[in-house]
Amino acid sequence: MNIVAITGMDLTSMQEQMPKDLQERCEFHWFKSSSEAGEQIVNADVIISAGRINPDILNQAPKLKWMQTLSAGVDKLPLQEFAERNILLTNARGVHTIQMSEFTLSLMLQWIRNANLLHELQQNKVWDSQIKVGELYGKTLGIIGAGAIGEAVARKAKAFDMTVIGYNRSGTPQPAFDSTVSGEEGLPYLLSQSDFIVLLLPSTAKTRGFLTKEHLSLMKPSAFLINLARGDVIDEEALVHALQEGKLAGAALDVFEQEPLPSTSPLWSLKNVIITPHIAGASAHYTERVSSIFYHNLRAFLDGSEMINVVNLTEGY
Incomplete structure (x- = not known):
């Protein structure tokens, strides 16, 4: 052989x-x-x-x-x-199950605990004890792509006392999720209920452009989106507009329509965006x-x- x-x-x-x-x-x-x-x-x-x-x-x-x-x-x-x-x-x-599930939780904590601003204040030697931070406790996490990685994310999120909704094609219940949804009715429900939304879909003919401008409009204005799937599963232009216009609180993006992300992309300059260079699966x-x-x-x-x-x-x- x-x-x-x-x-x-x-x-x-x-x-x-x-x-x-x-x-x-x-x-x-x-x-x-x-x-x-x-x-x-x-x-x-x-x-x-x-x-x-x-x-x-x-x-x-x-x-x-x-x-x-x-x-x-x-x-x-x-x-x-x-x-x-x-x-x-x-x-x-x-x-990728271990490292990507850990990475997902780290991004949620980075956002909710205002870690980027804290680091910026440290760099500028500013002491601000009035900075606002939140908690993952009691928040709802929606996982689009309830496979092995999604289930690992769900297990870790439950340790923070989060409610977890999973989305898969069949709607088959998964052990680590509080509920599992599917189809044209399930996706809007997940999007409208979630404080954090994680994309973990594979890139296929059926998932390219999966999350549209209309889907983004269903999310809470306070919601935080994390894309660790592929850049083409979401309408990137619509996402940029939603972030710029405050229709979505923030996003953490590890994947993009074009990689490396061009220096001309408006995503680089958005303060409500965390950008990482396609490293969620690195270990x-x-x-x-x-x-x-x-x-x-x-x-x-x-x-x-x-x-x-x-x-x-x-x-x-």
Whole structure:
């Protein structure tokens, strides 16, 4: 079994710590770029990617049977070609659960405790004991995308005595949520009731532009929106206007329609916006966690047993 990893991510530990039984059955080659991989691509049975791959590489890999992506999102991959060639695709779903749920809570606390202003006052050596801060206690959190990450966020939010509403396609109740809604009636309810709203949807044909200008108008003027999904799941222009006009109290944005966020974007200068550079899923333990998924799938692939995180190429997740 010839495995070719093409990614700038450091896979030294994945390579060195591969279980002995898998080492004996595979050849593992790691390259930081496709140009470095060269002719190895021709012999690849398996390709590991960070979530993007040039379609030309697939044409150079006639033996390719399976691709493991190190990301959860697969929206940057040529899914139609995978389907046409019957190439199996698995992702890293579940690898972001801990760090992204912690990041979500940190953003809510940063906003409610006025941390940005406190830091600004410190930088200016200003002592202001009258600064107003709030509490998460008793607030309602709406989570759009009630999957593994959403459930981890919900569990942590319950520790702060928050009420949690989840939104998913089926409306199937989830253990960590006080209520779970779905459909055209459920979404407006969640938006109108929530003090904090977190977007955790995958980017697919069905979710692009999911949150519209009309949806934003349903939110409380005091609400705070957090987008850790993809930039294209929300109407960014409408969001900017809502923030500028005070129709929405604030937002924390880790993802954008265009990345890096252009210096001309009005989001940079809005005091009610927290901007982070698509790092919600970053963790010192990332490679360790994604390796365990890959080892499981490699063993299953070799033995003909059940693999995890198999992507539905039609649905896009």
